[in-house]
Amino acid sequence: MAKAIARRSPSVEPQPIKRDPTLFEQRLHKVCSAIPKGKVSTYGALAIALKSSPRAVGQALRRNPYAPKVPCHRVVAHDLKIGGFSGTWDPQSGRVNRKKALLESEGVRFVGDKIADDCVADPDILAAAC
DNA sequence: GCCATGGCTAGTA
DNA sequence: GCCATGGCTAGTA
Numbered sequence: 001m002a003k004a005i006a007r008r009s010p011s012v013e014p015q016p017i018k019r020d021p022t023l024f025e026q027r028l029h030k031v032c033s034a035i036p037k038g039k040v041s042t043y044g045a046l047a048i049a050l051k052s053s054p055r056a057v058g059q060a061l062r063r064n065p066y067a068p069k070v071p072c073h074r075v076v077a078h079d080l081k082i083g084g085f086s087g088t089w090d091p092q093s094g095r096v097n098r099k100k101a102l103l104e105s106e107g108v109r110f111v112g113d114k115i116a117d118d119c120v121a122d123p124d125i126l127a128a129a130c
Numbered sequence: 131g132c133c134a135t136g137g138c139t140a141g142t143a
Numbered sequence: 144g145c146c147a148t149g150g151c152t153a154g155t156a
Contacts, residue, residue: 022151024149024150025150047148047149052148052149052150053147053148053149053150054148054149055147055148055149055150056148056149056151057149057150059149059150059151060150060151063151
């Protein structure tokens with residue numbers, strides 16, 4: 001497990017991007033904003049809605065310059081673990097803790113280190129947002 | 131050639 | 144732990 005985390009860490013604070021959002025980023029932000037408050041979705045689910053790949057979704061969210069306008073904190077890993085935030089995947093980091101606090105303040109519930117199943121947004125909502 | 135993914139093996143115990 | 148995948152950036156020419 002420590003290795004799984006190490007694989008995704010350490011990460012450096014992402015550079016804010018200066019260019020205009022690409023078409024892909026605009027579509028991603030739109031779908032992301034469709035996740036209701038109190039719910040979460042996954043990188044994989046967004047990728048399906050966008051007909052893209054989970055990796056591309058994660059990469060784009062990593063550099064999301066529109067937080068918190070675009071609620072990228074509502075996107076978590078497929079196994080319903082918290083996932084990354086503000087450039088890092090390390091669950092010990094204050095950044096990931098902030099993501100958790102944000103979600104809890106919106107009504108998302110955790111069971112251990114995972115999000116409760118019934119807090120996952122309906123994939124149809126995402127598809128409809130494209 | 132990088133990644134905030136995810137799915138799949140291989141190798142250990 | 145490997146690697147397919149897709150979108151992007153950096154660095155070269």
